[in-house]
Amino acid sequence: MAVQINPSILSADFARLAEETKAVEGADWLHVDVMDNHFVPNLTLGVPVVESLARATETPLDCHLMIENADRWAPQYVEAGAGSVTFHAEAAAAPVRLAREIRAKGARASMALKPATPIEPYEDLLPELDMVLIMTVEPGFGGQSFLDIMLPKIRRTRELITKHGLELWLQVDGGVSASTIERCADAGADVFVAGSAVYGAEDPAEAVRALRAQARSATATAAWACAH
Numbered sequence: 632m633a634v635q636i637n638p639s640i641l642s643a644d645f646a647r648l649a650e651e652t653k654a655v656e657g658a659d660w661l662h663v664d665v666m667d668n669h670f671v672p673n674l675t676l677g678v679p680v681v682e683s684l685a686r687a688t689e690t691p692l693d694c695h696l697m698i699e700n701a702d703r704w705a706p707q708y709v710e711a712g713a714g715s716v717t718f719h720a721e722a723a724a725a726p727v728r729l730a731r732e733i734r735a736k737g738a739r740a741s742m743a744l745k746p747a748t749p750i751e752p753y754e755d756l757l758p759e760l761d762m763v764l765i766m767t768v769e770p771g772f773g774g775q776s777f778l779d780i781m782l783p784k785i786r787r788t789r790e791l792i793t794k795h796g797l798e799l800w801l802q803v804d805g806g807v808s809a810s811t812i813e814r815c816a817d818a819g820a821d822v823f824v825a826g827s828a829v830y831g832a833e834d835p836a837e838a839v840r841a842l843r844a845q846a847r848s849a850t851a852t853a854a855w856a857c858a859h
């Protein structure tokens with residue numbers, strides 16, 4: 632099973648974003664946290680910055696929208712150049728219509744769940760998606776501690792993906808580091824967002840390689856992956 636490591640530029644230096652994208656060359660995707668100070672109590676960046684980032688790097692952009700009114704805004708991030716757009720289930724009025732619109736515009740469609748939102752009500756939506764994001768912290772800030780009470784939700788989500796024979800990716804985001812990534816991989820995650828663990832490291836590109844190696848070896852012995 633392929634694993635992917637997506638550094639979050641939330642932990643990068645926002646005054647040097649173009650250079651910071653180069654510091655993680657070799658990463659699978661660049662994770663871009665969009666926050667509107669309404670859905671979460673923090674404000675980051677919007678469409679114009681995503682347009683500039685898309686021009687500045689060849690690494691595809693994985694935009695994580697922590698914003699209200701996702702139905703209105705998410706398609707604009709595809710137009711801005713994102714290769715994957717994640718909206719929050721809690722912020723989308725019509726998630727099926729939105730996922731179809733994102734795909735029709737040419738990007739991967741992904742849905743995120745806050746820690747208190749269960750996956751089960753969304754089981755029937757999974758075929759409409761390319762990725763599910765299980766938040767392993769409360770969204771809003773980098774550098775928080777990993778919530779290991781989310782591991783059962785990661786396992787249940789992986790079981791649903793397997794049960795329906797789907798190809799969708801399972802992303803985890805929040806507190807993912809050398810000390811937590813193996814538990815996430817063992818539970819069923821295959822796409823790992825890491826902000827402080829990558830940009831806080833002396834050599835961010837080396838941190839990406841090390842996290843990938845750890846995730847790969849944990850996946851190799853994980854029951855969910857061996858059953859494939």
Ligand SMILES: O=C(CO)[C@@H](O)[C@H](O)COP(=O)(O)O
Pocket residue numbers: 639641642662664695697768769770771772773774775804805806807824825826827828
């Ligand atoms: O979406 C978010 C936070 O809301 C994340 O993408 C963080 O940016 C991850 O940062 P670390 O927890 O890895 O430092």
Ligand SMILES: [Co+2]
Pocket residue numbers: 639662663664695804824
């Ligand atoms: Co994020």
